[in-house]
Amino acid sequence: MRxxxxxxVGWIFIALMLAFVYLPIIILIIFSFAPTSKAIGNWANITxxxxxxxxxxxxxxxxxxxxxxxxxxxxxxxxATIIGTVGAVGIHKLKRRPKAIVNGMSQITVVNxxxxxxxxxxxxxxxxxxxxxxxxxxxxxxxxxTMPYVLLSVMPRLTQLxxxxxxxxxxxxxxxxxxLVTVILPQLIPGMIAGFGLAFTLSLDDYVISxxxxxxxQTISTMIYSATKKxxxxxxxxxSSLIFVVILVMLxxxxxxxxxxxxx
Amino acid sequence: xxxxxxxxxxxAFPYAFLCVVFVVVPLLIMLYFAFTDFEGAFxxxxxxxxxxxxxxxxxxxxxxxxxxxxxxxxLLLAYPLAYFLANSHFNKYAVLxxxxxxxxxxxxxxxxxxxxxxFEMIGLERGTLAVIIGLVYDFFPFxxxxxxxxxxxxxxxxxxxxxxxxxxxxxxxxxxTLPLSVPGxxxxxxxxxxxxxxxxxxxxxxxxxxxYLFGNLINDYLGxxxxxxxxxxxxxxxxxxxxxxxxITNLFGKEESSVGGAL
Numbered sequence: 132m133r134x135x136x137x138x139x140v141g142w143i144f145i146a147l148m149l150a151f152v153y154l155p156i157i158i159l160i161i162f163s164f165a166p167t168s169k170a171i172g173n174w175a176n177i178t179x180x181x182x183x184x185x186x187x188x189x190x191x192x193x194x195x196x197x198x199x200x201x202x203x204x205x206x207x208x209x210x211a212t213i214i215g216t217v218g219a220v221g222i223h224k225l226k227r228r229p230k231a232i233v234n235g236m237s238q239i240t241v242v243n244x245x246x247x248x249x250x251x252x253x254x255x256x257x258x259x260x261x262x263x264x265x266x267x268x269x270x271x272x273x274x275x276x277t278m279p280y281v282l283l284s285v286m287p288r289l290t291q292l293x294x295x296x297x298x299x300x301x302x303x304x305x306x307x308x309x310x311l312v313t314v315i316l317p318q319l320i321p322g323m324i325a326g327f328g329l330a331f332t333l334s335l336d337d338y339v340i341s342x343x344x345x346x347x348x349q350t351i352s353t354m355i356y357s358a359t360k361k362x363x364x365x366x367x368x369x370x371s372s373l374i375f376v377v378i379l380v381m382l383x384x385x386x387x388x389x390x391x392x393x394x395x
Numbered sequence: 396x397x398x399x400x401x402x403x404x405x406x407a408f409p410y411a412f413l414c415v416v417f418v419v420v421p422l423l424i425m426l427y428f429a430f431t432d433f434e435g436a437f438x439x440x441x442x443x444x445x446x447x448x449x450x451x452x453x454x455x456x457x458x459x460x461x462x463x464x465x466x467x468x469x470l471l472l473a474y475p476l477a478y479f480l481a482n483s484h485f486n487k488y489a490v491l492x493x494x495x496x497x498x499x500x501x502x503x504x505x506x507x508x509x510x511x512x513x514f515e516m517i518g519l520e521r522g523t524l525a526v527i528i529g530l531v532y533d534f535f536p537f538x539x540x541x542x543x544x545x546x547x548x549x550x551x552x553x554x555x556x557x558x559x560x561x562x563x564x565x566x567x568x569x570x571x572t573l574p575l576s577v578p579g580x581x582x583x584x585x586x587x588x589x590x591x592x593x594x595x596x597x598x599x600x601x602x603x604x605x606x607y608l609f610g611n612l613i614n615d616y617l618g619x620x621x622x623x624x625x626x627x628x629x630x631x632x633x634x635x636x637x638x639x640x641x642x643i644t645n646l647f648g649k650e651e652s653s654v655g656g657a658l
Contacts, residue, residue, distance in 0.1 A: 134484075141479040145491060148476050152498060155509035155532070162512055169515055218410025224403045233407060236414040239422070244593035244637055246610045250617055250630040251421035254428050275417045278410070307402060336502050339595060343617070355504050359599045363508065371505040378501050386493055 156375050163368040183369035190366060193354065197370075200335060200350040203266070207273035208330035214274065215281025215330075216323050220311065222282070223289045237279045245339035248276065253343035264346030272344060273334045280333065281326030288322040422634075428627035441628035451612070455632075458609040461523070462591035465530035466538075469587045470580065472531070473538040477579075478572075481546035492543065499536045506533055507600045514601070525601040530591045537590075538583040545579030546572070581644050589637055609633060 166182040187193060222233050240248050252272050256263055292315065300310030338352035345353055351374070355367055432438040445451050479485050480492055498506060510532050514525055553575065557567040595610040602608075613633060616626030 137482075138484050141482065141485060144475060145479060145485070148472065149494060151532070152495060152535070155506070155513040158516060159509040159512045162516075214410055214413065217406050221404050221406025221408065222410065225407055229407075233411045233414065236411070236418055239414075239418050242589070242637065242641060244589065244610070244633050246593050246595060246613050247425075247630045247634050247637075250613065250626060251425045252417075253617060254424050254623065254627060255417075255421035258424070271417060275413060278413070282410070311403070332500050336504075338504060352502060352504055355508065356596060356599075359596070367508065368512065371508055374505060375501060375509075379497065382493070382497050382500060386490075 159368055160372040160375065163372040166365060168365055183366050184373075186366045187369045187373075192349070193351075193366065193370060196349045196351050196354045199266075199348055200352070203269055203273060203350060204331050204334040207270050207334050208277060208327050210270070210274040211278040211281050211330045212323055212327045215278040215326055216285050216316075216319060218278070219282050219285040219289055219319075220315070223286065237282055240276045241279050241283075245337070249340040249343045252340060256344050261346075264344055265348040268344040268346070269341055269348060269350075272340055273337065276337070276340065277330035277333050280329040281323070284326035284329065285319050285322040288319050292318055425627045425630060428624050429631045430628075432624060433621055441625045442632075444625060445629065445632060454607060454612050455609045455636075457606075458592050459636075461527060461606070461608065462530070462588050462594075465527050465534070465591050466584055466588045468527070468531050469535050469538040470584065473535060473542055473583065474576075474580070477539055477543040477546050480543055481549075486547065496536045496540055499540075503533050504596050504600070507597050511600055521601055521603045523602070523606050526598055526606045529597045529601040530587075530594065533597060534587040534591060537586040541582040541586065542576060542579040545576045549575050585641065585644050588640060592636070592640075593633060 163183055164179045164181060165177045166180060166186075167177060218233075222230055225233065252268070256268050296314050296318070297310055300314040301307070305313065336352065338350070338356040341350060342353045342356060349357075351370065355363065355370075358364065358367065429441055430437060430439070432440065476495070480495075485491065507529055510529055511525075514521075514528075519525055519528075549572070553571050554567055557571045562570060592608075593610045594608065595614050598606050598608050598611055609629070610633075613626055613629045616622040616629060
């Protein structure tokens with residue numbers, strides 16, 4: 132009896148929390164089909180249509196921002212994955228003290244408030260020619276803030292690695308570099324993928340740091356942030372809905388693929 | 396082997412170099428700005444503004460207060476949820492956890508925009524309440540995940556031992572489960588409080604002029620080039636606040652985990 136109550140209470144609580152998490156998203160998707168200025172009023176009076184999506188397809192500013200966002204995220208997370216992985220391989224072999232120092236520096240941007248990191252980047256880039264603002268500064272900043280996450284994802288795999296693997300590679304006649312690339316690197320790939328995914332999402336998410344150094348390059352995040360002051364145009368409901376759906380579908384596919392792999 | 400590891404550690408160099416140039420140096424430059432005036436001469440005035448103007452201090456206290464309220468609400472919602480999800484009745488539905496942490500992968504401004512649309516629909520005015528709900532909505536998964544992880548990794552034999560020794564469900568929870576989950580609570584609290592106390596987007600999207608927080612203040616000072624120095628000084632104060640909250644929770648976490656280790 133007690134167990135049954137526990138179960139019922141549990142399901143009710145879980146359902147309520149799921150509603151809390153997903154209701155706003157569902158409402159937004161519903162209203163993305165209502166080209167009204169505000170999401171209020173009598174639902175019977177709303178004419179439902181895909182007008183906002185049509186408007187989005189013609190809005191060059193937003194399309195440009197979507198393109199910029201993905202170019203930036205892809206470039207910076209690729210760079211972060213390379214630098215972070217190479218760094219992890221090296222840091223793994225450092226002695227205790229230098230290791231602690233590098234790890235400490237690496238953690239600064241992770242724990243620091245974004246606004247402080249943004250302030251530091253902004254003041255730093257004022258020392259350089261203005262041309263650096265925009266893509267160059269954005270790529271540098273996003274690579275720097277995301278590479279610690281690659282390090283954090285790759286490091287555990289390095290420490291779990293069987294140390295005999297190196298020696299086996301060397302014994303079989305491969306040089307040190309070749310051993311690293313052909314024997315060690317493949318072992319790190321799951322960590323690299325996880326790190327890349329984290330870096331990519333963090334890059335998509337950022338506006339606090341980007342808005343200080345973006346010059347006249349707009350991303351989805353900086354664009355919606357600067358729109359908050361003037362009032363966000365209804366077309367953003369379509370943009371957000373598309374992004375929500377794409378990410379939800381991607382995550383479901385990724386999870387199903389993972390489940391399948393584990394079943395095997 | 397020796398020769399290899401000798402070479403391999405040089406791989407750390409590019410990473411360390413980038414950290415120095417793009418993390419440490421910018422912070423030092425920020426520090427330089429914080430201690431100089433508009434002309435570049437040394438001054439403490441930027442910090443003095445903070446200590447002499449009670450308005451500015453109030454902004455900081457309000458930020459800490461609102462972030463603390465949001466953190467407590469997150470904890471009160473996330474703990475029972477994590478407890479249910481980690482329980483054997485529910486943990487066979489792995490998809491539930493995925494559903495709850497999925498929003499972490501979605502752009503936080505867009506999620507804030509979504510809850511704003513909901514507020515518009517139900518007629519909740521912009522202001523303190525809207526900001527607090529927005530903070531809870533945005534950062535809730537960051538509280539849930541660490542607590543869920545510690546609860547589901549907990550060794551169930553402690554609980555069995557407690558029941559065997561005559562502890563009832565309530566006593567077993569307060570004396571065994573709760574203390575063992577403290578590390579998860581500590582990291583959850585940090586992961587919610589720190590972004591909440593420095594937020595700018597959530598207040599601008601959901602707040603009105605009554606919810607002007609420390610992040611917004613820094614942001615506004617940095618927006619005008621003749622107040623950069625004050626903005627840098629206030630950023631530095633924020634940095635100290637974050638370091639302090641890390642230290643406090645670290646001490647707290649260590650003490651508790653040593654108790655757990657003694658178990």
